[in-house]
Amino acid sequence: MNKRTVFKSWWLPVLFALPQLLLIVFFFYWPAISVFNWAFSLEPAFGGAGERLFVGFDNFREVFADGEYWRSVSLSLFFAFTATGLSMLIAFVLAICVDRQLKGSGIFRFFYIWPYAIAAPAVGLAFRFIFAPESGLIAVVNTWSPDLWNPAKFGSHAMILVIICFAWKWIGYNFIFMTAGLQSIPRSLLEASSMDGSGPVRRALDIQLPLLAPTLFFLLVLNLTESFVGPDTYGIVDLTTEGGPNKATDMMVYRIVSEAFRGLNYSGAAAQSLVLIGLIMVFTFIQFRFVERRVHYK
Amino acid sequence: MIERTPILNAVTYLIMILGLILILGPFWMIFTASTQSLQQVSSVPFNMMPGGDFLKNVDAAWDRANLGPALFNSLITSLLVMVGKIVVAALSAFAIVYFKSPLRHVFFWMVFLTLMLPLEVRVIPTYNIAADVFEPVRWIINAVTGIELSLQWNLLNSYSGLVLPLIATATGTFLYRQFYMTLPDELAEAAKMDGARPLRFFIDILLPLSRTNMLALATIMFVYAWNQYLWPKLMTTDASYQTAMVAMRSLVPSINALPEWNVSMAGALIIMLPPLIVVAVLQRWFVRGLVSTDK
Numbered sequence A: 001m002n003k004r005t006v007f008k009s010w011w012l013p014v015l016f017a018l019p020q021l022l023l024i025v026f027f028f029y030w031p032a033i034s035v036f037n038w039a040f041s042l043e044p045a046f047g048g049a050g051e052r053l054f055v056g057f058d059n060f061r062e063v064f065a066d067g068e069y070w071r072s073v074s075l076s077l078f079f080a081f082t083a084t085g086l087s088m089l090i091a092f093v094l095a096i097c098v099d100r101q102l103k104g105s106g107i108f109r110f111f112y113i114w115p116y117a118i119a120a121p122a123v124g125l126a127f128r129f130i131f132a133p134e135s136g137l138i139a140v141v142n143t144w145s146p147d148l149w150n151p152a153k154f155g156s157h158a159m160i161l162v163i164i165c166f167a168w169k170w171i172g173y174n175f176i177f178m179t180a181g182l183q184s185i186p187r188s189l190l191e192a193s194s195m196d197g198s199g200p201v202r203r204a205l206d207i208q209l210p211l212l213a214p215t216l217f218f219l220l221v222l223n224l225t226e227s228f229v230g231p232d233t234y235g236i237v238d239l240t241t242e243g244g245p246n247k248a249t250d251m252m253v254y255r256i257v258s259e260a261f262r263g264l265n266y267s268g269a270a271a272q273s274l275v276l277i278g279l280i281m282v283f284t285f286i287q288f289r290f291v292e293r294r295v296h297y298k
Numbered sequence B: 001m002i003e004r005t006p007i008l009n010a011v012t013y014l015i016m017i018l019g020l021i022l023i024l025g026p027f028w029m030i031f032t033a034s035t036q037s038l039q040q041v042s043s044v045p046f047n048m049m050p051g052g053d054f055l056k057n058v059d060a061a062w063d064r065a066n067l068g069p070a071l072f073n074s075l076i077t078s079l080l081v082m083v084g085k086i087v088v089a090a091l092s093a094f095a096i097v098y099f100k101s102p103l104r105h106v107f108f109w110m111v112f113l114t115l116m117l118p119l120e121v122r123v124i125p126t127y128n129i130a131a132d133v134f135e136p137v138r139w140i141i142n143a144v145t146g147i148e149l150s151l152q153w154n155l156l157n158s159y160s161g162l163v164l165p166l167i168a169t170a171t172g173t174f175l176y177r178q179f180y181m182t183l184p185d186e187l188a189e190a191a192k193m194d195g196a197r198p199l200r201f202f203i204d205i206l207l208p209l210s211r212t213n214m215l216a217l218a219t220i221m222f223v224y225a226w227n228q229y230l231w232p233k234l235m236t237t238d239a240s241y242q243t244a245m246v247a248m249r250s251l252v253p254s255i256n257a258l259p260e261w262n263v264s265m266a267g268a269l270i271i272m273l274p275p276l277i278v279v280a281v282l283q284r285w286f287v288r289g290l291v292s293t294d295k
Helices: A011-039 A058-065 A067-099 A105-112 A120-130 A138-144 A155-183 A187-195 A200-229 A231-240 A252-261 A266-297 B006-035 B054-064 B067-097 B104-116 B119-131 B135-145 B159-167 B170-182 B185-193 B198-209 B211-226 B230-235 B244-251 B261-281 B283-292
Strands: none
Touching (some): A011 A266, A011 B104, A011 B119, A011 B135, A011 B159, A067 A105, A067 A155, A067 A200, A067 A252, A067 B006, A105 A155, A105 B006, A120 A155, A120 B006, A120 B244, A120 B261, A155 A231, A155 B006, A155 B283, A187 A200, A200 A231, A200 A252, A200 A266, A231 A252, A231 B119, A231 B230, A231 B244, A252 A266, A252 B119, A266 B104, A266 B119, B006 B054, B006 B261, B054 B067, B054 B261, B067 B104, B067 B170, B067 B198, B067 B211, B067 B244, B067 B261, B119 B135, B119 B159, B119 B230, B159 B230, B170 B211, B170 B283, B185 B198, B198 B211, B211 B283, B230 B244, B261 B283
8 A cells, every 4th residue: 555655744644634534533443432331231230330340251241151142143143144145046037147248238237236226124014014914025925824834923934034134135236346357258268158059057167167266255244244243134134023032143244233222221222332343353363364365366 | 249149148148137127126116106096006906007196195195204304405405414524535545645644544544443343332422422513522522621611512313413413434445545546646746846736736736637526436436425314304303303214113014004005105116206306316336436435
């Protein structure tokens, strides 16, 4: 990140950086320090004004001893992997098809991006209707036999609903990056291979897929992070199932927010937040290692 | 490719059409439901043809979710967040790229690390600081000088509260930094030779050159800001500061009443329209902004 020509001034860069600096100190770092502080301490009894009581790793021990926490972790993992897999698979098939550049594929490309414009809560509300047990698209199965489909009653159905919402919304995003990745593959490679007698399917598997691997890996990490800890998961769960029925869709992000606000368990929520921040750091680290490698590719 | 593959082409079209149904189907259902009467929308199996009650449903949703003020609040805050992010990104990237201060690496990393602190993991303390912005300032002054100040600024239930915590932007800063890095060194050299000071160079040369960048960033940031949910939901208790996305919550049919999905969908349709228009009409810029933030 070095420019040959730079300006000489010590106070101007500070001035330019100041707006962002103030914003991140006030709204990111100070709160983060509070989270850290709360995770290792307890509120004085009866809400007294005194100093917070330092308790070491007690809050973490309490969180990890809770069976419901681990259930929430495994639910989040299941959700993250299935939603990511489903979304990326569909987006990949669509991107490969569009990249064949048949007549009219521009129109398809135009629409495939749309889901990404829709906010997670809106997706949640819409799919809550489409998959409602009493009306909408799927309700018809309940006329064959009652309660064949009821996300308000069965945890597994609720989980399917939440996964569909997330996967649908992220098809748009994955599609954008996959088509961009496919476009950067030199046409001459595909032409040379077709001269050698390979058909479109062989080319897709042996040339496009491997050359797209860096993009796919980037998307995999990004999708996993977003579904695991992202705001979309919170928005979808809040508008469809609210963590229910019977906590069957109580993902980690949703749990932290509701525990902190409804349960007023700040210390427990802070400990869970720190665990989550650690996970995000691992994800981001993996992503950046890979970005380094991809620069190497070029 | 040059070869003729009629069967494979047909299969490709079939898959693309299935994909189109998958993508546009939900949009169509939202639209048709929003035009039907309660009786029609409750029919099983669902009738895919639009009815004639659209305006009536919109009217009902408008009342129920208080959409007039909510849409206005969303528009104001989204535009402010959008402009704020662009300004902040352009300024901080300029400080990082065009000056050789030893602190720039520290600053760059501080901005980068905010990516790992999403709102969900710091909701309560962020809420607390929005309720009392000068808490850190008072704390530091008290620790250094022992003076107790009574300086207070409460952001809850205000536009500043809806906007300020969302303006810091790591992705925007990276995008602008990337853009400055692609500019030739000769540009700054020539400007310096002509006697331009940093501020003049920034305003008269960098900003006009970054117009494409700015538009790309503006589209993704507008969509981002309009679609914010958790933060406005937490910090607005006063209904007059509610944004449209938060108002969506009141469109969920209650368990004890008739499920008026037609009204819900009419409201949802209106709330999700502005970002959809941005993505559809300015798709070129939106895609460019999105793809170039991953670098």
